[in-house]
Amino acid sequence: xxxxxxxxxxxxxxxxxxxxxxGGIPIGAALTREGEIIAVGHNxxxxxxxxxxxxxxxxxxxxxxxxxxxxTTLYTTLAPCAMCAxxxxxxxxxxxxxxxxxxxxxxxxxxxxxxxDVVVLGDQRCIDLMRDFQDARPELWAEDIAE
Amino acid sequence: xxxxxxxxxxxxxxxxxxxxxxGGIPIGAALTREGEIIAVGHNxxxxxxxxxxxxxxxxxxxxxxxxxxxxTTLYTTLAPCAMCAxxxxxxxxxxxxxxxxxxxxxxxxxxxxxxxDVVVLGDQRCIDLMRDFQDARPELWAEDIAE
Numbered sequence: 282x283x284x285x286x287x288x289x290x291x292x293x294x295x296x297x298x299x300x301x302x303x304g305g306i307p308i309g310a311a312l313t314r315e316g317e318i319i320a321v322g323h324n325x326x327x328x329x330x331x332x333x334x335x336x337x338x339x340x341x342x343x344x345x346x347x348x349x350x351x352x353t354t355l356y357t358t359l360a361p362c363a364m365c366a367x368x369x370x371x372x373x374x375x376x377x378x379x380x381x382x383x384x385x386x387x388x389x390x391x392x393x394x395x396x397x398d399v400v401v402l403g404d405q406r407c408i409d410l411m412r413d414f415q416d417a418r419p420e421l422w423a424e425d426i427a428e
Numbered sequence: 429x430x431x432x433x434x435x436x437x438x439x440x441x442x443x444x445x446x447x448x449x450x451g452g453i454p455i456g457a458a459l460t461r462e463g464e465i466i467a468v469g470h471n472x473x474x475x476x477x478x479x480x481x482x483x484x485x486x487x488x489x490x491x492x493x494x495x496x497x498x499x500t501t502l503y504t505t506l507a508p509c510a511m512c513a514x515x516x517x518x519x520x521x522x523x524x525x526x527x528x529x530x531x532x533x534x535x536x537x538x539x540x541x542x543x544x545d546v547v548v549l550g551d552q553r554c555i556d557l558m559r560d561f562q563d564a565r566p567e568l569w570a571e572d573i574a575e
Binding site for chain 1: 473477478479480481485488489491492493494495496497509510511512513514515517518519520535571573574
């Protein structure tokens with residue numbers, strides 16, 4: 282029997298698909314508190330011309346000012362880069378659920394070394410979405426990770 | 429004789445003062461390329477309700493999409509936090525000029541460990557600006573660094 286879908290992860294995945302449909306980079310994220318989704322975001326480099334708007338950053342911006350993140354979980358379709366990992370550490374977000382780390386390794390070991398609980402789902406939909414994008418738009422992907 | 433002011437640093441400092449005059453957090457930043465200022469920004473937590481808009485992040489957002497940051501320098505009035513340090517590393521910005529690290533230590537050692545050239549000016553104007561702000565608005569400062 283399949284597992285029950287996790288609403289936070291599904292919201293992040295849907296945001297990634299939405300971004301692709303807008304001509305953007307297909308990476309999405311969601312922030313939850315006690316199981317409730319409080320914000321969703323996706324990469325907005327193309328849509329807003331904003332280089333800091335990775336999926337995780339967009340979700341945190343959408344959540345607005347918070348007194349604390351200690352009771353939150355961040356979902357993201359792709360392993361967080363150094364910017365997003367640094368933000369997770371700075372904001373003291375205790376738990377991150379990652380769709381996949383196959384198409385980009387991210388900074389998972391650094392997150393763990395700073396006490397963040399990192400769970401990698403190995404979600405095949407996320408892998409396929411990113412691989413297709415990286416194959417189709419290698420120059421845009423290189424720009425997004427400054428390579 | 430006093431040293432010639434560095435335009436990048438002065439722009440960052442002016443942005444910090446501007447933010448304070450708007451009721452915001454007095455931290456500013458500027459991005460330069462070959463000595464030319466290409467973007468300036470300041471903390472916008474209060475002004476925009478945006479928790480990811482630290483000074484450095486605002487300057488990078490204002491600079492828009494860049495193919496490369498390898499020939500840029502980032503100026504900031506205060507030592508970069510983990511979010512901003514992670515962004516500097518991810519964007520491969522080679523050099524960071526920091527106004528002061530007295531009122532907040534930031535992640536300078538991490539930046540250096542990842543190959544970033546970090547210069548700390550120990551600028552008394554920056555120290556006074558932050559100390560006065562931290563004394564006047566401790567709750568806002570705590571929120572900005574998630575403490």
